[in-house]
Amino acid sequence: MHHPVFWDQAMFPRKRVDRSHGADPGNSLSLAELPIGRSAQIKSIVGDDAISGRLLEMGLTPGCATRVLGAAFSGDPIEIEIRNYRLTLRRAEASRVIVEAEQGGST
């Protein structure tokens, strides 16, 4: 399959959207920073690529509750609970998920 046409990035202007508006800056952090055992609510997913697309498909949509269950022995990847199932993702990917930690969440 050889296509003369190229679908380059420039054709899809990527707007930089400030996604932090509205969130309480004290409570808003990425899923990678959320301590093990803490629950949080998903605010947004940063980016527009294969990783953000996969995260959304797997059910990490804004408004959804999640919890960090653990991490592999080297601290990466992490294991979370989302929509009543278990999902593992790398810290690099989890840092794309902006969450709002629940106050005093369960430990």
Added chain:
Amino acid sequence: MIASKASRPFRVAFVGNPNTGKSSLFNALSGLSQRVGNYPGVTVEKKIGCLKIGEQKFELIDLPGTYSLAVRSADELVALDVLLGRAGELRPDAIVCVVDANNLERNLFLVSQLLHFNCPLLIALNMIDIARRNGVEIDEAELSRRLGVPVIPVQGNKRLGIADLKTQILKLSESTKIPHCPDVYPASFVRASQEVAQFLPSGDQSPNCFLAQRLLLDSSGELFRQIGGGQPELRKEVLRQVEKLSAEGLALSSLEAIGRYAWIDQLLKGVVRRPAQHTTVSDRIDSVLTSRFWGVLIFAIVMLFVFQAVFAWAQPLMAGIEFVFGGLRSFVAQRIPAGVFNSLVTDGIISGVGGVVVFLPQILILFFFIALLEDCGYLARASYLMDKLMCRVGLSGKSFIPLLSSFACAIPGIMATRIIENRRDRLITILVAPLMSCSARLPIYTLMISAFIPGRRVLYGLISLPAITLFSMYLIGILAAIVVALVLRKTLLRGETPPFVMELPEYKIPSLRLVFARMWERGWAFVRRAGTVIVSVSILIWAAVYFPRNTELQTMIERDYDSRIVALQDNVSQVPNIESAIAELQQLRDHEISSAQMRNSFLGRAGRLVEPAVRPLGWDWKIASAVIASFPAREVVVAALSVIYSLGADQDESSDSLRDKLHQATWDGTDRPIYNIPVSLSLLVFFSLCAQCVSTLVVMRRETNQWRWPVFSFVYMTTLAYLGALVTYQVGTRFFS
């Protein structure tokens, strides 16, 4: 749909998320009547099964497990192509979606996409027993009513509910009920997709504009690259609509997921009940198996066990197979008159077939364990635990098991890369897997090390030199694999790091039926699709060793020995054991003939031809011939050396006479010995890095569906092996002299 009933089978596509037990349901329905092939140009396996219910014939198409129909690679396009009837595929008449009852929310994401296809749909609610065990209650009747499609609870692993499923599939073939397509998109998006659909060629007009919607949502442009080549009008229209929608404030990246999950949340309200804060059995198992200390310890034990099984348990079976084929060989050899035909059957065909079958024990044992670990849910945890380590090499945790098993044999290792769904990661794993020192390298390692490496102990007597040498050979392979993987990632197989976002499925008791079915499937696939090529290459190599025959040479040697035998018989009184002395001479004669013929054969000539090229490695033409002869399988090099040194092919690596011969071998016309420490080290390094295994290359072809990857592997590994041997010899000569 109804009119064509009698003329052709009713086509049913099987779709589902990974880990939903789709294969076990598919196997339960189609039994052994399955055909396995490849979709053109991709590495996805095409599995088609047959089913007959009453008079109605069904064709079942098993699509690769997927979470979504979004296309990010050529492999992911396959499911969409089949469902839309694109690219030479026939549209299915109905879709069966296998859904994990325990995990309805996420599974319904795919279901909501399938509702766009204007195609009768059926939901098989699998693993209903585990859901019930976890206290999940599902109102199936209400779910079916709300979705407008039949929802059938089943237990694929125990084959419960299969009869019901068959009845419903039959009903599906008799009705034309099209389920309602859910409203998940805003009106402006639907309008835009209708406008884009105008630009799709009529054959691509997807129901409810699904393809057009995918084009609008696909920010990477991968789908367009795959399907839209040479359609500038279409591209312009997609870009125009995307810009318009973005200007209206629509976030296209999250539009679909937010819309579909909102629809799912609404759909499931009052249909599913879960106990509040409930620790399931699976949770408790997981808290141990993924914990930092016990998790890693148990992982190491499990991996050691699997490796040991593939490495050691297969040995007696392989020895048995070799024994049977050896017996068959001598049985046939005695019953066919000596000559070309005899040699073709025994050395070409029987040895070739034996060379295929001998891999079966390792393949079957490895796939037994992989299927077992996968089905019980541990395989995903293994990838989770190993991800960080493999990440440093630019791969993911999923590459660990294929690479580990390659230490026993690269063939099952390469076949095991099917668990890696990312194409690039899978290709890199396939390409570096043969660098792991497999068990077939042990004969040459053992021979060279025991013959030439002094058994001295170093480091205060802690470790012996032979052990260090053997360990270094394994290390060289690993280091080369790391470098090659990193280089491939930066050059040929560039691209973004694929996401490692993976479900950790519920633990469950594995279904032995499924485990054996998968083991059988892999073994058979190897024999059928790789076996034929391997046997053909073995016959070609046999011909290169056998031809051309020099009868003059043979008569000369025979005449020489005959006169010696006559001389012996004349002096009967002086020779104490005349019969054994004659037998010994006859054996010597046969070995010398085969040795002389080999020198004269195409192979021997090739060896002499390449001698100038291998001189810098410290090799003579005899070593070169043996190395070329071991192209089909590297372990053959020991037998080839034995033939070249007139010992007969039945010598093995621990034979004293072969070791003595190697020590005595000299450069033609001088008394300078050929083999010394640098030469044996250069041979060792060569064999640790080379691609001398036809079976591996053929399996690589089968798994990548292209010849270019095995060719690439052979070229890069041979280059690496040559350079490695060159450096070893040149440095070694200076160091030891």
